[in-house]
Amino acid sequence: MSSPLLSNLNAEQLAAVTLPHGSALILAGAGSGKTRVLTTRIAWLLATGQANPSSVLAVTFTNKAAREMLARLSALTPVNTRGMWIGTFHGLCNRLLRTHYRDAGLPQLFQIMDMQDQLALIKRVYKASNIDADRFPPRQLQALINDSKEEGSRPNQVEANDEFTRRQVEHFALYEEACRREGVVDFPELLLRSFELLSGHESLREHYRRRFSHLLVDEFQDTNALQYRWLRLLADPHTAVFAVGDDDQSIYAFRGANIANMQHFERDFATPEAPVKLIKLEQNYRSHGHILDAANALIRHNQSRLGKDLWTADAQGEPVRAFVAPSDTHEAAFIVDVVKSLIDEGVSPAEMAVLYRSNAQSRVLEHALFNAAIAYRVYGGMRFFERAEVKHALAYLRLLAAPDDDGAFLRVVNFPPRGVGARTLEALQDQARATGTSLWQSACATRFGGKAGGSLAGFLAQIEAMRAATAGLPLGETVEHVVQSSGLAAHYTAEKGGQERIENLQELVNAAESFVREADLQVAGEAEGETGDALSAFLAHAALEAGETQAAEGRPALQLMTVHAAKGLEFHTVFLSGLEEGLFPHENSLSEHDGVEEERRLAYVAITRAKRRLYLTHAQSRMLHGQVRYNVASRFLDELPRALIQWLSPQRADVPPAREPASGAARYDALRDRPGWRIGQSVKHAKFGLGIIIDAEGRGTDARVQVNFRNAGVKWLALEYAKLQPA
């Protein structure tokens, strides 16, 4: 078939797109046209009449990926994408639960809690049950709850082999009861509840199994145990499951992603008639050859992988550059210099990214960039819908939609301050606990005396007035009205520095308006219509899509982000900074199961972001937690073929540390009469291997040095006896 749909696909892509009915695992390397294959596959299924829009379900992890898929699909096919189930796991589950809320055992207007809301609820549960938060850290329970649910377990299914865990599981059960009472669900609950909905209702399950003849899964390597079971439940032997993923880019094990799902896929989704097809996409359309060579060489050091080598028909390109800096500030200065000269060469700063392993590393870089007057943008941090003022406004809206939401009630009952104090709330909470009702219902049912009681009554009246005033209003006007009548606008106007918050509240009104306007284009599960209630849909949207971290800069800006945040992106030039043992691979990963392999995949992701130029940098000393740390070069640098790397500095630069450690005088003193030895120096030991001197004491023949060995840890050695070699 020579339809324009299929033109310009390479042989493997074409094979994947046109696979006959049956399940398939597409091993799609970085930059191999994964999204193109996924969207073209859907378009091809529709064009050839093998599927109609309503029989396709495509699932992604992020809203961004879902939007991109929708956009590209609309460009490929004239079919209206509105009827299609394309969205995130959470978005699709939300859609399912809104449609079948009765069978799912949920109130019609159940609210979705984000992680903040969830933590707040846990703390409230603790307070109500007199649980000591010092002995049982709320965050720990939160982790247990989410991990358990993502494994598919309810409290009665969690294995508890010690007293502490048994108590935690009791707390988990209390939390579940609170969720039920308040009509709220957390993120993993969306998945677990819809899993239970389908597994517990055969007719529903059969309905959806018959309906979705094609399941397509993006970033399959990121699926967790429950998502995998969810897919298996939705698939019957006639369902074609098209899973696209890359085991080498699995970097989310810490949040439950399970690469083993890729290994099990062939076994679990094969049918007697059709074994699972496996197709590898290895041709890369992003990077020049040297960059791919480096990526391939690095990832080959991993044991557990399905195996794959990227190649390009494009040029070998520039060599990969590496640089050793004496300190983190020198490293930043180097990056600034290169960025400047590349800008002079005409590369847009927006096409360059500085990547790092952990957010803390951005500070030094930002400082250097700021002083050099280079525009930059840092990814990460507070998202739009997570801002306090936005959450306050949303809490008022939630009370309009679902007054039993105690979390929303408590957030705004006295914000802006209206004289409802702690005493009143204590009494109200006791009352609610005693009667087993929500705070809202309790407050309505009770007459509280005195001034405080009057304030509370005022609040109730205010909410009722809002509800009456906004009934029938378009969503945007509802939000506008709530922002004004809640007193939030006035409160922030009066507050010094509240201007930004006012702007964010205005932005919330805009967001509501565009949400309604673009309802047609909304990702499945968020659109109005199925729930029949725009406000409720908007609240779900706010919870499921936290929004951008930061408004885009006006002028093109250098991109700063963690390697995790860079996944899926590409840049003309990439600086991968902080390539040091302890940082990257991170020291914590050394003790984790398969931790270093995951770190290596992370480095692989970083390298494969670069299209044309790649700089790998390492600082010999770095300020961390208020202390100077000396680190040896990352093992990942050594795992790259030397011939591929162009060193821009003497590889083992014998440069004195740029910054004296605070209490360093004595330590330098210790080595004063031992020329050739100094703190921060790279050394080699016959047995312990490579390391770096981080401390010293004693004089002359008594001199001892403390060495941080790459593989053997930190040791004190006598200079006189340990046969240390400068390295």
Added chain:
DNA sequence: AAATGTGGAATTTTT
């Protein structure tokens, strides 16, 4: 109810 102080922790993060 805001302002100030203290102690502890400090990979990675989407929904």
Added chain:
DNA sequence: TTCCACATTT
């Protein structure tokens, strides 16, 4: 060091 949560103060 720096940030945060939480407690105490004013």
